[in-house]
Amino acid sequence: MRVHVIGCSGSFAGPASAASSYLIEHEDADGRLWRVLMDLGSGAFGPLQNVIDPADLDAVIISHLHPDHYLDVTGLEVFWAYHSRTDLGTLPIHAPAPLPDRISGVLGRNGHIPDGVSTAPFEYRALSDGRRFSVGSLEIQTRAVLHPVEAYGFRITADGSTFAYSGDTDDCEALDELAVDADLFLCEAGYIEGRDDHFTGVHLTGRRAGEVAARTGVRQLALTHIPAWTDPEIPLAEAREVHTGPITMVRPMDILDVSDRRTARNER
Ligand SMILES: [Zn+2]
Numbered sequence: 001m002r003v004h005v006i007g008c009s010g011s012f013a014g015p016a017s018a019a020s021s022y023l024i025e026h027e028d029a030d031g032r033l034w035r036v037l038m039d040l041g042s043g044a045f046g047p048l049q050n051v052i053d054p055a056d057l058d059a060v061i062i063s064h065l066h067p068d069h070y071l072d073v074t075g076l077e078v079f080w081a082y083h084s085r086t087d088l089g090t091l092p093i094h095a096p097a098p099l100p101d102r103i104s105g106v107l108g109r110n111g112h113i114p115d116g117v118s119t120a121p122f123e124y125r126a127l128s129d130g131r132r133f134s135v136g137s138l139e140i141q142t143r144a145v146l147h148p149v150e151a152y153g154f155r156i157t158a159d160g161s162t163f164a165y166s167g168d169t170d171d172c173e174a175l176d177e178l179a180v181d182a183d184l185f186l187c188e189a190g191y192i193e194g195r196d197d198h199f200t201g202v203h204l205t206g207r208r209a210g211e212v213a214a215r216t217g218v219r220q221l222a223l224t225h226i227p228a229w230t231d232p233e234i235p236l237a238e239a240r241e242v243h244t245g246p247i248t249m250v251r252p253m254d255i256l257d258v259s260d261r262r263t264a265r266n267e268r
């Protein structure tokens with residue numbers, strides 16, 4: 001399993017990165033490559049096209065309905081609905097239930113079907129806490145996390161490897177359950193200690209992300225969702241104070257390998 005970082009800027013698109021979006025790929029035993037796009041925040045639909053033809057996506061999963069995680073679904077919808085190819089079929093989008101209304105609102109439409117298009121380009125499937133579903137060889141589990149709106153984190157497994165994504169969240173029990181023993185834990189660290197202490201129930205800091213990684217035994221911690229006004233070295237240093245395992249700060253176009261523990265052990 002591989003995770004391509006399409007955009008990782010926290011809260012809004014920054015000068016060097018689009019907002020949150022990650023492409024997850026896994027090749028199954030028959031050599032079929034499965035591709036799931038996780039979040040499609042503001043500015044991310046552009047750089048996505050440098051990595052993949054969006055027509056090749058198998059599914060989209062959206063963690064929550066803040067613009068920095070879903071807004072560019074509007075671009076994807078125009079792409080999918082009006083594409084000159086006629087064989088695109090219907091793209092499954094797993095997201096909080098209000099997503100189709102939000103997209104229609106942004107696009108100024110009544111209903112979910114674009115003008116002049118006979119069928120909806122997307123098949124929306126509402127997320128809920130504890131839901132499990134699969135996209136090809138990828139098994140996906142959702143947990144509701146702690147954020148001011150309905151929000152989910154994901155735990156994705158394939159071939160014995162586990163990838164966990166915090167979505168946007170503050171510290172909560174569900175986050176630990178998502179992360180436990182993950183081979184790669186992609187975790188937001190949108191706040192920093194001290195400066196953002198007056199906000200609760202919104203975001204993690206580098207320290208809180210590091211503490212989750214330390215107590216859940218993740219193999220690799222990757223920090224993300226740093227807003228443009230924050231020096232990424234600060235949350236990185238916070239995490240390193242409390243977690244001794246490998247920690248990286250993701251950058252746009254990074255490709256993260258999610259290998260299982262058995263493979264890692266064999267390499268040593
Ligand atoms: Zn966000």
Ligand SMILES: [Zn+2]
Nearest residue numbers: 064066147168
């Ligand atoms: Zn958010």
